[in-house]
Every structure is written in C-alpha cells, then in structure tokens.
Amino acid sequence: MLEFTHSWWLVAASFAVALMAGFTGLTLTRGASTLPEAKRKNVVAMAAVVLGGGIWSMHFVAMLGLQLPILFYYDALITLISALVAILVVGLALLLLHFRQRSLPVIVAAGSIVGVGIVAMHYIGMAGMQLCRPVYGFADIAISTIASLLLSILAIWVAYDARTHRNILLGTVCFGLAVVTMHFVAIGLTDFTVAEATGAAGPLLDNQVLALGVTVAVFLICGAFLLTGITFVTPEEASADTKVESAPTVETSPSPDPLPEPVTPPKAGVPFEREGQTHFALPETIAALRAEGHYTLLYVGEEKLFCPWSITEAANRLEPAGFLRVHRSYLVNPVFVSSFERRKDNGTCYFDEVPALPKVPVSRSRLSVVRDVLGV
Structure with a gap:
C-alpha cells in the first residue's frame, strides 16, 4: 500500500469552498416556496448547481492536496459524471423541500438524499483514478455513509426548521461539516495501491489540468457567494455604524393627519x-x-x-x-x-x-x- 499525506492549506481551502457553496445555495432558496412555480424551479435549479458543484469542488480541491509517491490521473468522463450526480441528487432534495409540505419526514428524506449524494459523488470521483487504485471495503463505505447521512440531515433540519439568517448560517456550517467530514473519513479509511493502466472511458486529466477546472468552478462559487452575501443582511439588520450612504432615500408619509385617531381596531368596519x-x-x-x-x-x-x-x-x-x-x-x-x-x-x-x-x-x-x- 502507498503512503500518502495532505497539503493542509488545500484541506482548509476545501472546507472554505464547502462553506461558500452551502451559504450560497441555502440563501438562494430562502423564500423560494412563496414564488410562482416557474421562478421556484429556476431558483431550485440554480441552488442545486451551486450546492452540487460545491460538493464536487470541495472533493477535488482536497484531492489536489492528496500527495502520493506516484503519478496518477483522472478519467475525465467519470469525473464529469461525479459532478452531475451531485447536482442531480441535491436538486431532488431541494424539489422535495420546496414543492412538498415541509414536514419532519420530508426534511429527513431531503437530508438523507443529500447525504447519499455526497457519498455517491465521492466514490464515483474516486473510481475515476487511473494508475492508482483506491482500496476500501463495505464497512468503510458504511461508516462514511452514516457520517454523511447524520450530518446532512442535521444541516437540512437546521437550515429549514426556520428560514432565518441564524438558521441559514448554522445550516451552512453543518453542510460544510457534512461534506468535509464524509470526504476525510472516507479517505482515512481508504488505502491506495499501484494499478496498471486500463482503458479509460474518457480523456485523462492530470492534476494540472484538473486544477484548472476546479479553479474555474471555485471562482464561480466565490462569485455567487459574494452576490448572495451582499444582500444577506437587509438595511434594517445592517450595523448601525454604517455612516456613509450615497443619495439616501427618505420615505415620507403623505400629509399625515395632525391628530390621528386612537390606535384601536375599528368596531363598525x-x-x-x-x-x-x-x-x-x-x-x-x-x-x-x-x-x-x-x-x-x-x-x-x-x-x-x-x-x-x-x-x-x-x-x-x-x-x-x-x-x-x-x-x-x-x-x-x-x-x-x-x-x-x-x-x-x-x-x-x-x-x-x-x-x-x-x-x-x-x-x-x-x-x-x-x-x-x-x-x-
């Protein structure tokens, strides 16, 4: 078996990517259930791409930090499939949350689907490795899956129990922990061995080419994170020490009565x-x-x-x-x-x-x- 280590700054970067993707996806869907059906589908689709893409990006940022004593490659087709699976599975969970009554069984089902999606993305992505074969058993997959399910259900429950800023932030942390914990628990239970070259389903990617694709994905996630973050705090919730504003808007009530009636509900209509x-x-x-x-x-x-x-x-x-x-x-x-x-x-x-x-x-x-x- 091959010895391996990690680049810890890339480990930290992978966690940051998971947090940004979680925050963006959960913020995008805030209030989505009140939108007309067509707009709601668009929001769910965008959030699925961000959350699923975040799971994929976190995985491969961490894999770029995986240091093995041999050169290895990735099958481009299998790598792409792993990303699409993550997006589709997360999209299914979001459809349940925003097109069904949000009961506890629905929340648990959605969290379970997200957890399974994280696991599926991980092992499909690992299956794309060439010249180096990951070795793991059924018990290893079961332990990783349990960790992913528990943390994903917690993330969805926290984020959707109440759609407040606090819940979204806590749900973001839980989502990031679900993705990162599952990945590194699985990697910790995985051994690596040299494998002969086999017929790849698609073109081969080395770490340099993969890094280019991952960088683009992370750039898009960062951009979406900034766009959602800038409007996350509404003016009333912004800090009171914000002093400078350009062209402030002052709303005035039209001609209020000098002596308003007492504040009591009308009795005669x-x-x-x-x-x-x-x-x-x-x-x-x-x-x-x-x-x-x-x-x-x-x-x-x-x-x-x-x-x-x-x-x-x-x-x-x-x-x-x-x-x-x-x-x-x-x-x-x-x-x-x-x-x-x-x-x-x-x-x-x-x-x-x-x-x-x-x-x-x-x-x-x-x-x-x-x-x-x-x-x-």
Whole structure:
C-alpha cells in the first residue's frame, strides 16, 4: 500500500469552498416556496448547481492536496459524471423541500438524499483514478455513509426548521461539516495501491489540468457567494455604524393627519363612500389599502372603494387588526398575499384572488418586517 499525506492549506481551502457553496445555495432558496412555480424551479435549479458543484469542488480541491509517491490521473468522463450526480441528487432534495409540505419526514428524506449524494459523488470521483487504485471495503463505505447521512440531515433540519439568517448560517456550517467530514473519513479509511493502466472511458486529466477546472468552478462559487452575501443582511439588520450612504432615500408619509385617531381596531368596519352614502367594510374582507392623496382606496375582491381615511389613519386603526404597512402608500392584509418575490433591496407581494390588485410593492425599509410576518 502507498503512503500518502495532505497539503493542509488545500484541506482548509476545501472546507472554505464547502462553506461558500452551502451559504450560497441555502440563501438562494430562502423564500423560494412563496414564488410562482416557474421562478421556484429556476431558483431550485440554480441552488442545486451551486450546492452540487460545491460538493464536487470541495472533493477535488482536497484531492489536489492528496500527495502520493506516484503519478496518477483522472478519467475525465467519470469525473464529469461525479459532478452531475451531485447536482442531480441535491436538486431532488431541494424539489422535495420546496414543492412538498415541509414536514419532519420530508426534511429527513431531503437530508438523507443529500447525504447519499455526497457519498455517491465521492466514490464515483474516486473510481475515476487511473494508475492508482483506491482500496476500501463495505464497512468503510458504511461508516462514511452514516457520517454523511447524520450530518446532512442535521444541516437540512437546521437550515429549514426556520428560514432565518441564524438558521441559514448554522445550516451552512453543518453542510460544510457534512461534506468535509464524509470526504476525510472516507479517505482515512481508504488505502491506495499501484494499478496498471486500463482503458479509460474518457480523456485523462492530470492534476494540472484538473486544477484548472476546479479553479474555474471555485471562482464561480466565490462569485455567487459574494452576490448572495451582499444582500444577506437587509438595511434594517445592517450595523448601525454604517455612516456613509450615497443619495439616501427618505420615505415620507403623505400629509399625515395632525391628530390621528386612537390606535384601536375599528368596531363598525372601515368606511367607504358609494352613491352619496357611507358604508362599512369588514377588515377581514379587505385585501389592501392604497394612498390616494389625503384619502385611500380599499381593495375588496374585484372592487376599488373610496375611503375617507388617510393612509396614516388607516395604519393607526388597522395595524392592531393585523394589517401590515409594506410601503408608504400601501397597507395590506397578509391573509390575502398569495406569493412574495424578493427583488434586490425591495420586494413584491402578489394577490392572485384580488383581480383589482395583482401586486403591491414592498419598500426596502419594510422588507425584513414583511418577510418575518410572511415567514420567509
């Protein structure tokens, strides 16, 4: 059997790659379950590529750090297959999480699928080695698989138990540990021996060529990590010591009443004018209110009704009843929100059952509050 060592800076780099991929993939899918089906599929596909590609990249960054006393190569086709398997398996887990009701059995199933995907990627990748054969037994595979399953289930459970920043960060650490622990447990249980050259299924890759491909993959993961990380903390959650901002946006409420009504839910309903008479709409039937000068418009089903309240007075009276101020000009009833879409520093609430009001903008300053109320 051949003696081998590791380059420890590449070991550390492999762990960093796993963490960046985990953070990016878990952040991309935050709120995905509230998106329309087509957009949700796109988000799941992107997250699967990042997470699966991160598993593959972590493995081969670590393998580049594997130092053996002989020269060896990789079969390019088998190496590619290992990457595709990781992406497809992780994609299956994400489909379960975002297209099925997120119960404990679904979370355990998704975590198990991710764990199996990590194991499959590892051993398929190892099978691509040429001139050097990895030697391991059934017990070695079983121990590696158990470690991968337990840590992957933990990662998915932590990240999806609640889609908060804290859970995503903890889930990222668990995901990174799942990938790295499985790899090095498996490598620690593996022996290497010299093997004769066999007919490769594809072109042969030496470490220099493999390093080029891995570098490109890691570069893309780093880029995605930066893009998701820059918007991970919303303005309300950013540090208070941020002093310099270019062209700050100051939101002002339109003409608030000098003496607002007491902050109590309306007892007789919300008034609206029709044919010279004042009628009242029950708060639970109102989907949203929009500022119209010193007055507001009520959106009730297919109707737009004129209300004499200002948006400020409406907020004072209706927020205790569960209504949510999402914009300086909009107040919405969260019960009627059918889907939510995050758009950089702001967002949009959609109302599929309210034909007169297909969507409402969510301002940057209210984004975190809206997401907390909607649970995304």
